Amino acid sequence: MKTHFILLLIGAIVACCASAHAVQDNDSLDPTALRCEYLEEPVGVDSRLPRFSWRVESHRRGASQSAWQVRVARSSEALRRGKAELWDSGRTAGNDTNQIEYQGMALKSGMECFWQVRVWDEKGNVSKWSEPARWAMGLLNEQDWKAQWISCEDDASYHKDRSKLHLPAPRHYRKDFTTKREVKRAVVYASALGVYDLYLNGERVGDAYLQPGWSDYKKRAYYRTHEVTEWVRSKGKNAIGAVVADGWYSGYVGYGLLVGYGPDKVGRYFYGKTPAFLAQLEIEYTDGSRELVVTDESWRVTDGGPTRESDIIMGEAYDARMELGEWALPGYKAKDWERAVLASRNPRIDTVYTDRAGRKPVNLGFEKPPVMQSYMAPPIVATEELPARSVSEPEKGVFVFDLGQNFAGIVRLKVKGERGTRIRLRFGEMLKENGMVMTENLRRARVTDFYTLKGDPEGEVWSPRFTYHGFQYVELTGLDVKPELDAITGIVLHNDTPLTGEFECSDPVLTQFGKNAQWTQRANFLEVPTDCPQRDERLGWMGDAQAYIRTASYNADVASFFTKWIDDVEESQLSFGAYPDYAPYPMAHGGSGKSFGSGWTDAGIICPWTIWKVYGDTRMLEEHWDSMTRFMEWRYASTAVNGLGTSLGNPWGDWLNVGEKTPIEFIDTCYHAMVLDMMEEMSLALGRRLEAETYRERGEKVAKAFEAAYLNEDGTLKVDTQTAYVLGLSVGLILEDLRSEAAMHLAGKIEKNGFRMATGFLGTRSLLPALSEHGQHELATRLFQSREYPSWGYEVVNGATSVWERWDSYTKEFGFNGANGKQNAGMNSFSHYAFGAVMEWAYRTLAGIDTIGPGYRHVLIHPRIPGSESNPDNEVVDWVKARYDSINGPIRSDWKVEDGMLRMNVEIPANTKATIVLPSKDVSQIKEGGALVRLGEHFHSIDSEGDVTRLLVGAGTYVFELPFTR
Numbered sequence: 016m017k018t019h020f021i022l023l024l025i026g027a028i029v030a031c032c033a034s035a036h037a038v039q040d041n042d043s044l045d046p047t048a049l050r051c052e053y054l055e056e057p058v059g060v061d062s063r064l065p066r067f068s069w070r071v072e073s074h075r076r077g078a079s080q081s082a083w084q085v086r087v088a089r090s091s092e093a094l095r096r097g098k099a100e101l102w103d104s105g106r107t108a109g110n111d112t113n114q115i116e117y118q119g120m121a122l123k124s125g126m127e128c129f130w131q132v133r134v135w136d137e138k139g140n141v142s143k144w145s146e147p148a149r150w151a152m153g154l155l156n157e158q159d160w161k162a163q164w165i166s167c168e169d170d171a172s173y174h175k176d177r178s179k180l181h182l183p184a185p186r187h188y189r190k191d192f193t194t195k196r197e198v199k200r201a202v203v204y205a206s207a208l209g210v211y212d213l214y215l216n217g218e219r220v221g222d223a224y225l226q227p228g229w230s231d232y233k234k235r236a237y238y239r240t241h242e243v244t245e246w247v248r249s250k251g252k253n254a255i256g257a258v259v260a261d262g263w264y265s266g267y268v269g270y271g272l273l274v275g276y277g278p279d280k281v282g283r284y285f286y287g288k289t290p291a292f293l294a295q296l297e298i299e300y301t302d303g304s305r306e307l308v309v310t311d312e313s314w315r316v317t318d319g320g321p322t323r324e325s326d327i328i329m330g331e332a333y334d335a336r337m338e339l340g341e342w343a344l345p346g347y348k349a350k351d352w353e354r355a356v357l358a359s360r361n362p363r364i365d366t367v368y369t370d371r372a373g374r375k376p377v378n379l380g381f382e383k384p385p386v387m388q389s390y391m392a393p394p395i396v397a398t399e400e401l402p403a404r405s406v407s408e409p410e411k412g413v414f415v416f417d418l419g420q421n422f423a424g425i426v427r428l429k430v431k432g433e434r435g436t437r438i439r440l441r442f443g444e445m446l447k448e449n450g451m452v453m454t455e456n457l458r459r460a461r462v463t464d465f466y467t468l469k470g471d472p473e474g475e476v477w478s479p480r481f482t483y484h485g486f487q488y489v490e491l492t493g494l495d496v497k498p499e500l501d502a503i504t505g506i507v508l509h510n511d512t513p514l515t516g517e518f519e520c521s522d523p524v525l526t527q528f529g530k531n532a533q534w535t536q537r538a539n540f541l542e543v544p545t546d547c548p549q550r551d552e553r554l555g556w557m558g559d560a561q562a563y564i565r566t567a568s569y570n571a572d573v574a575s576f577f578t579k580w581i582d583d584v585e586e587s588q589l590s591f592g593a594y595p596d597y598a599p600y601p602m603a604h605g606g607s608g609k610s611f612g613s614g615w616t617d618a619g620i621i622c623p624w625t626i627w628k629v630y631g632d633t634r635m636l637e638e639h640w641d642s643m644t645r646f647m648e649w650r651y652a653s654t655a656v657n658g659l660g661t662s663l664g665n666p667w668g669d670w671l672n673v674g675e676k677t678p679i680e681f682i683d684t685c686y687h688a689m690v691l692d693m694m695e696e697m698s699l700a701l702g703r704r705l706e707a708e709t710y711r712e713r714g715e716k717v718a719k720a721f722e723a724a725y726l727n728e729d730g731t732l733k734v735d736t737q738t739a740y741v742l743g744l745s746v747g748l749i750l751e752d753l754r755s756e757a758a759m760h761l762a763g764k765i766e767k768n769g770f771r772m773a774t775g776f777l778g779t780r781s782l783l784p785a786l787s788e789h790g791q792h793e794l795a796t797r798l799f800q801s802r803e804y805p806s807w808g809y810e811v812v813n814g815a816t817s818v819w820e821r822w823d824s825y826t827k828e829f830g831f832n833g834a835n836g837k838q839n840a841g842m843n844s845f846s847h848y849a850f851g852a853v854m855e856w857a858y859r860t861l862a863g864i865d866t867i868g869p870g871y872r873h874v875l876i877h878p879r880i881p882g883s884e885s886n887p888d889n890e891v892v893d894w895v896k897a898r899y900d901s902i903n904g905p906i907r908s909d910w911k912v913e914d915g916m917l918r919m920n921v922e923i924p925a926n927t928k929a930t931i932v933l934p935s936k937d938v939s940q941i942k943e944g945g946a947l948v949r950l951g952e953h954f955h956s957i958d959s960e961g962d963v964t965r966l967l968v969g970a971g972t973y974v975f976e977l978p979f980t981r
Contacts, residue, residue, distance in 0.1 A: 042073060042074055042075035042078070043073065043136070043140065043142055044071050044072070044073045044075075044078050044079075044080060044134055044135075044136040044140070044142055044925060044926075045071065045072050045073070045134075045142050045143070045145075046069045046070070046071055046083075046112075046132045046133065046134050046142060046145045047069065047070050047071070047072050047145070048068075048069055048070040049067070049068075049069045049130070049131075049132065049145060049148035050067070050068045050069070050113075050148075051065050051066070051067055051068075051130075051148070051150040052065055052066055052150075052391055052575065053068070053572075053574040053575040053578070053630075054391070054393070054575055055148075056148055056149045056150060057150050057151075057391065058150070058151040058153075058202075058240040058241075058242055059151065059152075059153035059204070059238070059239065059240025059389040059390070059391070060150050060151065060152050060153055060389065060391070061152070061153040061154070061155060061388065061389040061391070063121070063122055063155065064116050064117050064118070065116075065117050065122075065150065066113075066114055066115060066116050066117070066634065067085060067113075067115040067116075067117070067130065067132070068112060068113035068114065068115065068902070069112050069113075069132055069145070070112060070903060070904050070924070070925075070926075071112060071134055071904075071925045071926045072904065072925055073136070073925045073970070075971070076953055076969060076970065076971030076972075077137070077952070077953065077969035077970060077971060078136060078137070078925045078926070078969075078970050078971075079110055079136065079137045079925065079926045079927075079969065079970065080109075080110045080112060080134045080135065080136065080137075080925075080926045081108065081109075081110065081135045081136060081137050081139065082106050082107060082108045082109065082134065082135040083104070083106075083107055083109065083111070083112070083115075083132060083133070083134045083135070084103070084104055084105060084106050084107060084132065084133050084134075085102065085103075085104045085115065085130060085131070085132050086099035086102070086103050086104075086130060086131055086132075086144075087099055087101040087102040087103075087117065087119055087128055087129070087130040088100055088101055088128075088129050088130075089101065089126075089127065089128070089129070090127075090129055091129045091147040091149070093129070094129055094130075094131050094144075094147045095147070100120075101119045101120050101122075101128060102117060102118060102119020102120065103119075104118065106135070110872075110926055112903065112926060113630070113631060113870070113902055113903075114631055114632060114633065114634065116634075122152050122155075123152065123155070124152055124153065124154045124155045124156060124159045125151070125152055125153075125154070125159075125202060125297060126151070126152045127149065127150075127151050127152075127200070128149065128150050128151070128152070129147045129148070129149050130147065130148055130149075130150075131144045131145045131146065131147045131148065132144070132145050133145065151202070151240065151242070153204065153238070153240055153389040154204055154238075154295075154387070154389075157387070160204075160293075160295065160387065161295060161307055161309050162204075162293050162294055162295040162309035162310045162311070163293070163309065163310055163311050163357055163358075164208070164291045164292070164293050164310070164357065164358040164359065164381065164383060165188070165291060165292055165293070165310045165311065165312070165314055165316075165355040165356065165357060165358060166289050166290065166291040166292070166316075166355065166356060166357075166358040166361060166381065167186055167289070167316045167318065167353060167355065167356065168353065168356045168360075168361065169288070169289045169361050170361065170362055173278060173279075173281075173284060173288045173364060173366070173379055174281055174283070174284075175278075175279040175281060176281070177272065177275065177279070177280050177281050177282070180267075180326075180329060180461060181281070181283065182324035182325065182326050182329055182332070183261060183318070183324075183325070184318045184319075184320065184322055184323050184324065184325065185258050185259055185260035185261075185318070185320065185322050185325050185481060186258070186259050186290070186316050186317065186318045186320075187256065187257070187258050187316065187317050187318075187319075187320050187339065187342060187352075188256055188257045188258075188259065188292055188310075188314050188315070188316050188355060189214075189254060189255070189256035189257075189314065189315050189316075189342060189343060189347065189349060189352070190254065190255055190256070190308065190313060190314045190315070191252065191253070191254050191345050191346070191347075192252075192253050192254070192255065192296075192308045193251065193252050193253065194247065194248065194249055194250060194251060194253060194298060194300075194306070195250065195300075195306075196249070196250060196300040196301065196302060196304065197249045197250065197300060197301040197302075198244060198247050198248075198249045198298055198299070198300060198301070199244075199299045199300055199301045200242075200244050200298075200299040201242075201243045201244045201246070201247040201296065201297070201298045201299070202240060202241065202242055202243065202244075202296070202297050203215075203220070203240070203241040203243050203255070203294055203295065203296045203297075204238055204239075204240055204241075204294070204295045204297070205226070205227065205238060205239055205241065205257070205292075205293065205294040205295075206227045206236050206237065206238035206239070206292075206293045206294075206387065207226070207227060207257075207259050207262070207264075207290060207291065207292050207293065208232055208236065208264045208265075208286070208287060208290050208291040208292075208358075208381075208384075209259050209260055209261050209262040209264045209265065209266075209290030209291070209292075210225045210226060210227075210259070210260050210261075210262030210263075210264075210327075210481055211226055211227070211257050211258065211259045211260075211292060212226070212257060212258045212480055213226075213241055213255075213256075213257050213294070214254075214255070214256040214257060214258070214343035215243050215246035215247065215253070215254070215255055215256075215343070216246055216247070216248065216253055216254055216343065216344060216345065217254070217341055217343045217344040218246060218343070220241050220243055220246060221241060221394075222394075222396050222397065223239070223394035223395060223396055224394075224395045224396065224397075224480065224481075224483075224508055225262065225327070225395050225481065225483075225542060226239050226390075226394070227239045227390055228390045228392070228542060228579075229262075229263040229542050229543060229583075229599055230388075230583065230586065230599060231286070231583075231586050231587065231599050231600070231601075232264055232286040232287065232382075232384055233286060233382060233384070234384070234385065234386065234586055235384055235385070235386040235387075235388055235586060236384035236386070236387055236388070237387075237388055237389070237390040238293070238387050238388070238389060238390065239389075239390050239394075240389065243296070247296075247298065252345035252346065253345055254343055254344055254345040254346075254347065255294070255296060255308060255343075256342065256343040257292055257294065258320070258322070258480070259290050259291075259292045260290065260322075260325040260326075260480075260481035261283075261290055261325065261326060261327075261481075262290070262327060262481065263285075263286070263327065263599075263601075264285075264286045264287055264290055265283060265284050265285075265286065265287055265288055265289065265290055266283055266325075266326045266327055266328070266329075267282050267283045267326055267327070267328045267329055267460075267551070268282070268283070268285050268328075268601050268602070269551065269552055269553065269554045269601065269602065270282075270458070270459075270551050270552050271283065271285065271551075271601075271602055272459045272551060273458050273459045273551055275369065276369060276370040276371075276602045277368060277369065277370070277602070278366045278367065278368055278369075278377065278379060279366070279367075279369075280369055282459070284379050285601040285602065286601070287379050287380065287381065287382070288364055288379040288380065289358070289361060289380075289381070291358035291381060292310060293310055294309065294310045295307065295308075295309050295310070296308040296309070310355075311355075311357075312354060312355055312356060312357060313354075313355075314354075314355040315349045315352035315353065315354060315355060316352060316353055316354075316355045317339075317349070317351065317352040317353065319337065319339070319351065320337065320338075320339050320342075321333050321334050321335055321336075321337040321338045321339070322479075322480070322481075323337070324465070325479075325480075325481045325482065326461075326481075326482060327481065327482050327483065327553075328460045328461075328462070328482070328551055328553065329460060329461040329462070329463070329482070330461055330462055330463045330464045330465075330479070330482050330484070331464050331465070331479040331480070331481060331482045332464070332465035332466075332467075333464075333465065333466050333467065333477055333479070334467040335466070335467060335468060335469035335471075335475060335477070336434065336435070336467060336468075336469045338469070358381040358383075359381055359383065361380055361381055362380055363378050363380040364378060364379035364380045365377075365378055365379075366379060370602040370603045370604070371602075371603050371604055371605055371610070372603035372610060388582075390579070391575060391578070391579060392510060392575050392576050392578070392579035392580075393510045393511035393512055393575060393576060394510065394511055395508055395509065395510050395511075395541060395542060396508070396509075396510075396511045397424070397506045397507060397508055398507050398508075398509065398511065398537075399506075399507040400427075400504055400505065400506055400507070401418045401419065401420055401422065401504065401505030401506075401507065402418075402500070402501065402504055402505075403416040403417065403418055403489075403500050403501070403502075403503050403504065403505075404417050404418065404419040405417045405500070406497070406498065406500055406502075406503075407450055408497060409449055409450030409451050410451070412492055412494070412495070413451070413490060413491075413492055414490070414491045414492070414494070414497060414498055415446070415450060415451070415452060415488055415489070415490050415491075416488065416489040416490075416491065416500075416502075416503040417487065417488055418486075418487055418488070418489070418503070418505040419487070419816070420487060420505070420534060420816045420817075421444050421485070421486070421487040421534065421535075421538070421815075421816045421817035421845055421846050422485070422486070422487070422505065422507050422534060422537070422538050422817075422846075423483055423484070423485045423507070423508055423509060423537070423538035423539070423541055423548035423549075423846070424483055424484070424505060424506045424507045424508040424509075425464075425478055425479050425482065425483055425484065425506050425508065426440065426464075426478065426489055426503050426504060426505055426506060427476060427477070427478045427503075427504045427506055428440065428466055428475075428476065428477050428478070428502065428503065429474065429475075429476050429499075429501055429502050429503075429504070430466070430468065430474065430475055430476075430494070430498065430502055431471075431472075431473075431474040431475065432468045432470070432494065433468065433470055434468060434469055434470025435467065435468065435470070436467070436468045436470075436493060436494070437465060437466070437467045437468075437493050438465065438466045438467075438468070438491060438492070438493040438494065439463060439464075439465055439490075439491070439492045439493050440463065440464040440465070440466070440489055440490070440491055440503075441454065441462065441463050441489070441490040441492075442462050442463070442464075442484040442485075442486035442488070442489055442490075442549075443457070443462075443486055443487070443488050443490070443549075444456070444485065444486055444487055444488070444549055444817075444844075444845040444846065445487070445488070445825065445831070445845060446488055447830075448830070451490070452488045452489075452490040453831065453840075455831065455840040455841055455843075456549065456550055456831070456840055456841055456842075456843040456844060456845075457549060457550050457551070458550050458551050458841045459551045460549070460550050460551035462484050462486075462549065464479055464482070478506060483508050483541065483548070484548070484549065485538055485547065485548030485549030485550075485844075485846050486549065487816065489503050489505075491503065507537070508541060509537040509538065509540050509541050510540050510541060510542065510576050512537075512540060512571040512572055512573050512576050513571060513572050514533060514570060514571050515568075515569070515570065515571055515572050515899060515900035515901075516533070516569040516570045516571070516854075516858065516897075516898070516899050516900070517896070517897065517898040517899075518854065518857055518858060518862065518895075518896075518897045519895075519896050519897075520861070520892050520894060520895045520896070521890065521892050521893050521894045521895075522800055522889065522890065522892055524800070524802065524808045524811045524812065525799065525800065525807075525808070525857070525892070527811050528807045528808065528810070528811050528818075528851075528854075529854055529857060530816075531810070531811065531815055531816055531817050531818050531851070532566065532570065532818055532848065532851035532854045533570050533571075534816060534817050534846075535817040535818040535846050535847065535848045535851055536563075536566075536567055536570050536571065536848050536851070537571075538817065538846045539846065539847075539848055540567070540571075540573070540576060541553075543555035543580055543583065543598070543599065544556075544559070544560045544563075544564075544567075544576075544577075544580060546559050546820075546844070546847060546849075547820065547844035547846055547847050548846055549844060549845075549846060550841075550844060554597040555580065555583065555597045555598045555599065556596065556597045556615070557584070557594060557595070557596060557597055557598065557615040557616065557617075557618035557619070558596070558612065558614050558615035558618065558667060558670065558776055558777070558849075559776065559847075559848065559849045560580075560618050560622060561614070561615075561617060561618035561621040561622055562614075562776055562777065562779075562780040562849055562852045563780070563848050563849055563851060563852045564577065564621070564622050564625045564626075565625055565629075565852070565855045566848075566851060566852050566853075566854045566855040566858075567848075568625065568626075568629045569854065569855065569858045569864075569899055570854070572900075574626065574629075574630045574632070574902070577622060577625075577626050578626065578632070578635055580598070580622075581622055581623055581626070581635065581639060583598045583599050584598040584618065584619050584622070585619070585639055585642040586598070586599070587599055587600035588619070588642055588645070588646070589610065589611065591649055592645045592646050592648060592649025592650070593610075593611040593616050593646065593649055593650075593664070594611060594615075594616045594617075594618060594619035594646060595610045595611050595616070596610060596611055596612055596615050596616075596665060596667075604665070605664070605665035609663070609664050609665050610664075610665070611664045611665065612664045612665035612666065612667040612668075613660065613664060613667075613668070613679055613682045613683040613686050614667070614668070614682055614686050614776075614777045615664075615665070615667060616646075616650075616664065617686045617687075617689065617690050619642070619643060619646050620643055620646065620647070620690040620693055620694060621689070621690065621693065623635055623636055623639055623643065623697075624693040624696070624697060627697065627700070627869055628866065628869050628870075629866070629869075629870070629871070629902070630869075630870060630902050631869045631870025631871075631872070631902070633700060633701060636697050636700070636701060637701065640701070643694070644706075647690065647691075647694055647710070650687060650690070651687075651713055654683075654687060654717070655720075657720050657723075657724075658684075658716040658717045658719065658720030659680060659683075659684050659717075659720045659721070659724055660679075660680050660681070660682070660683025660684035660685070660686070660687055661679075661680060661683055662678075662679040662680050662683070663683075664679075666679055667776075668682055668775075668777070669682065669736075669738045669774065669775035669776065669777045669778050670775045670776040670777070670849075671775045671776060671820070671821055671822070672736075672738060672773055672774055672775030672778065673771075673772070673773045673774070673775070673805050673822060674773055675736040675737055675738065675773040675774075676736070677734060677736045677738045677739050677742075677778070678734060681725065681734045681739055681742075682738075682742065682777060684717060684720070684721055684724075684725075684748075685721075685742040685743065685746045685748060686742075686746075687717055688714055688717045688718060688721065688746050688747075688748055689746045691710050691711075691713050691714040691717065692710075692714055692746070692747075694706075694707075694710045695707045695710040695711050695714065698710060700869070717748075718747075718748055721743075721748045722748070722750065725739075725743070726743075726748075726749060726750065726753070729753075729756060730749065730753035730754070730755070730756025730757040730759075730760060731756075731757070731760050732749075732757070732760075735764070736773070736778075737761060737764055737765065737768075737772060737773045737774050737778060737782070738773075738774050738775065738777060738778030740757055740758070740760065740761035740764070740785070741761065741774060741778045741781050741782050741785045742777070742778065742781065743757065744757060744758060744761070744781075744785040744788075744789055745781035745784060745785045754789050755789060755790055757789070758785065758786065758789030758790055758791050759790075759791070761785070761786070761791070762786065762791045762794050765794060765798070766794075769803075770794075770797060770798070770801070770803075771798075771801070771803060771804075771805060771806070772798055772805060772806070773805075776849045776850070779849075779850055779852060779853065780849075780852035780853075780855070782795075782798070782853075783795040783798060783799060783853060783856040783860070784855075784856050784859070784860060786798075787856070787860045787879055792860075792879050792881065792882075792885075793881060793882050793884055793885040794885075795856070795860075796861070796881040796885040796886060796892060797885050797886050797887075797888075799853065799856070799857070799861075800885075800886045800888070800889050800892070801888070802888070802889070804822060804823055804826065804834060805822030805823065805834075806822070807850070807853060809822070810824075813825055813827070815845070817845055817846045818846070818847060818848055818849075818850055818851040819844070819845050819847060819850070820842075820843060820844035820845070820846075820847035820849075820850075821833065821838070821843060822834075822850070823838065824843050824844070824845055825845075831843055857897075858897055858899060860878075860879050861878065861879060861881075861892070861895055861897075862878055862895050862896075862897030862908045862910075863875070863876050863877040863878030863879065863897075863908050863910075863932070864876065864897055864899050864906050864908050865877065866901075867930060870902060870903070871901040871902060871903050871906070871924075871927065872903070872927055872928075873927065873928055873929070873930070874901075874906055874923055874924075874927055874928070874929040874930070875929070875930050875932070876906075876908050876921050876923075876929055876930070876931045876932065877930075877931075877932035878895065878908055878910050878919070880910065880912060880917065880934055880979065880981070881981075882981045883981035891981070893911065893912045893913070894909075894910065894911035894912070894913075895908070895909065895910055895911075896909045897909070898922075901924065903924045903925075903926060903927050904924025904925060904926075904927075905922060905924060906922060906923065906924060907920065907921060907922035908920075908921055909921075912979055912981065915978060915979065915980065916976055916977065916978060916979060917933075917934065917975075917976070917977050917978075917979035918974070918975065918976050919933070919973075919974070919975040919976075920972070920973070920974055920975075921972070921973045921974075921975070922971075922972050922973075923968065923969070923970045923971055923972075923973075924970055925970040926970065927970055928955075928967065928968065928969055928970070929967075929968050929969075929970075930965055930966070930967055931965070931966045931968060931973070931975075932963050932964070932965050932966075933963060933964045933965075933966070933975060933977060934962065934963055934977075934979060935962075935963070935964055935977050935978070935979070936959045936960075936961065936962050936963065936964060937959075937964075938957055938959055938964055940977050940978050941964060941975060941976075941977045942975065942976045942977065943973055943974060943975050943976075944973070944974055945976075948966065948975075953968060953969065953971070954966050954967070954968055955967040955968065955969070
């Protein structure tokens with residue numbers, strides 16, 4: 016009997032232990048989402064010390080990482096055997112999960128590396144090893160490149176007639192080769208002066224568009240790395256090929272044609288005349304031997320392919336009757352193809368280049384880029400397809416397709432007809448009253464594609480490869496009968512930056528505007544952060560980018576996208592230190608010596624600072640520190656003797672303000688103070704205390720100059736514009752004890768203006784934050800909800816699916832000619848993200864998601880609930896749902912006011928902590944999970960001050976309920 020009892024007891028203990036082990040597994044801290052240099056299993060990494068990141072996940076409240084261990088090996092099999100011949104960090108104390116720098120053996124060009132991580136939680140429990148992740152190195156040394164730049168033989172003169180478009184056909188390149196043994200791995204490193212598609216054995220490699228990317232080719236060219244093992248045939252015949260088009264290298268760029276920039280003012284050839292191609296195929300056989308196939312004079316080339324015209328801005332023309340058959344397969348008879356030549360053998364082309372900075376001699380012939388850099392941003396890919404919603408026929412034979420959304424990309428044409436029939440496709444963002452596509456705002460951009468049928472009785476399908484458009488409507492002509500709805504399908508293109516933000520609220524207009532901002536961001540985050548995707552501009556305007564970057568980081572994972580573009584920004588820096596108006600910088604704009612502007616030039620500081628704040632990236636700061644320091648020295652030297660700003664540079668100012676022009680000198684003073692504060696903060700983060708002190712002292716000088724020149728004793732400003740108050744408040748130049756009065760005066764100005772804003776690009780971004788942070792949150796919410804011109808809601812109620820360039824891009828009274836009927840319809844984009852910067856306020860203030868310090872290690876949840884008087888014109892916002900997928904994991908802030916109660920759902924990712932601010936000073940009325948909030952295991956501190964209570968909590972999900980009266 017006693018023995019039986021003991022056995023039962025042992026069984027119970029074992030069962031309990033098993034149960035406890037199961038609970039522990041369920042609540043374990045597990046590493047997930049392994050990334051290298053912000054990317055998932057990247058190839059072509061050219062950092063010798065790549066950085067790792069991961070997230071940790073747990074269902075347990077307060078779960079955090081106390082230590083980590085990373086192992087790196089040459090194969091995943093080695094890791095599974097516990098071998099880490101490249102690096103084993105050992106158990107490393109700390110809760111860092113990103114910006115972890117590789118510290119192992121020296122990495123070599125082309126090397127495959129595999130890594131995994133395990134972590135210890137706050138109780139000392141260790142996780143399982145993660146599944147191995149992979150990255151591959153690029154070519155680290157100049158001597159690693161054995162390929163040569165090739166081109167076609169070209170001794171013709173360049174196009175000089177500005178009155179006519181010149182749209183050369185892309186060139187096809189090919190070469191056959193034979194593999195002698197079993198292939199283990201094959202990699203192609205490729206680049207172009209132009210844009211290319213790569214082919215192997217008849218198939219296009221990968222799904223990226225417009226490779227390798229845009230740079231200043233005289234200084235640097237990007238290359239791409241393609242893993243092609245699956246395409247290369249072992250012990251047999253193979254063929255490699257490419258199609259190379261003008262792209263940004265020699266095609267039309269920006270408004271060059273419109274204003275007469277470039278050689279002979281033709282608007283093209285900003286970097287050279289004839290595109291070139293570079294490719295290096297490295298084959299590793301299973302026996303350890305290697306073989307190279309490189310671009311050289313053994314390749315063949317032709318311009319006789321089916322794409323007869325190609326330009327990123329102007330469009331493409333494709334003649335299916337001229338298709339080359341199986342040109343990318345081995346054994347193809349390229350009898351009419353020419354032998355490729357080394358690009359360096361084409362002659363120099365000395366001419367004169369013209370832009371607003373004057374005239375200068377240039378060589379349009381080949382110049383080898385001195386630096387080859389791996390493209391480490393997400394590629395441009397097709398992320399979505401949009402079926403046509405309707406097709407109309409406003410004029411006989413003119414068929415207009417509505418895709419229902421303004422976006423950037425191309426279309427897939429599906430058509431059947433007689434051989435030789437030529438289809439024309441024109442693109443536009445809006446329709447005129449007569450139902451025809453509006454094209455006035457495209458200016459000199461043709462934005463037209465052509466397709467000539469080959470007469471296939473089964474039908475034909477085509478999409479362009481080397482162009483893109485910004486549009487919602489497609490005008491099709493060339494058919495005798497009305498096409499089917501599926502004749503046109505929209506293909507959405509943009510850099511593959513995954514969406515990270517979700518925002519919705521009880522006001523459907525605001526929810527829609529949030530979606531519009533995301534669509535506009537995707538339409539313009541295409542290689543660089545462009546101003547607009549439709550007209551002849553598409554430049555990386557710095558003022559737009561700096562105003563919007565914080566919103567961009569809520570909407571999507573833009574870490575690697577902006578890391579790449581900030582390289583472009585430094586590359587574009589002017590010799591005396593200023594950053595130009597846009598990057599890359601193919602042409603000067605503005606007067607001689609004035610190719611920069613206040614608020615635009617400062618993007619060179621604001622954008623790196625923002626990426627550091629959002630992602631905790633200090634390496635980027637170090638890499639660009641010399642450039643930023645040079646800029647700051649120029650900026651300080653350019654101020655007036657008393658520390659005030661000046662009107663040097665282009666007079667963009669508060670661009671597109673509504674009737675209130677703020678002096679450039681005032682704006683310059685505020686932006687100088689802003690970047691001084693940022694540089695002080697970044698200096699401290701990098702341990703540069705002496706530099707921090709210098710920036711602090713300079714900031715104090717600017718602040719005193721501002722006070723003396725602009726600030727009155729009653730808190731008003733001598734510059735009496737909405738933007739002046741917004742900048743003075745947001746930068747902190749208005750004395751602290753006068754800020755409330757200044758905010759009240761700003762509110763009064765808005766009220767006198769019919770409760771309407773008058774701000775432009777620079778003022779709008781900070782308008783609502785300045786109001787909310789200085790006692791005017793009701794007014795901020797009212798402006799956000801307004802449907803009257805000028806407002807965000809005005810666009811939505813007028814049918815917008817994107818963010819407009821101008822507050823009055825369209826009015827019912829004057830159509831596309833602005834609120835006064837006198838606006839230039841040509842300067843009128845319907846996809847322009849700058850005014851979408853208000854979504855930063857929606858996430859940070861209305862939803863209340865923010866970071867305390869860099870990198871969301873300490874999350875702030877502080878929603879500002881609008882009062883009952885916030886909107887006499889529309890229903891008050893009574894619920895918000897917001898989610899932000901931070902670098903550490905998802906953060907959620909949902910709140911709802913109902914029946915005198917405020918209910919909040921909050922999610923804080925593992926391995927972080929959060930300060931949650933609730934609108935009640937009475938802790939005894941606050942419940943979480945149905946129980947009163949008490950200091951203890953989950954609430955590390957409780958602090959009531961004024962009208963709020965601050966709770967310090969660990970990771971987890973929390974459900975709060977408290978009485979709330981608006």
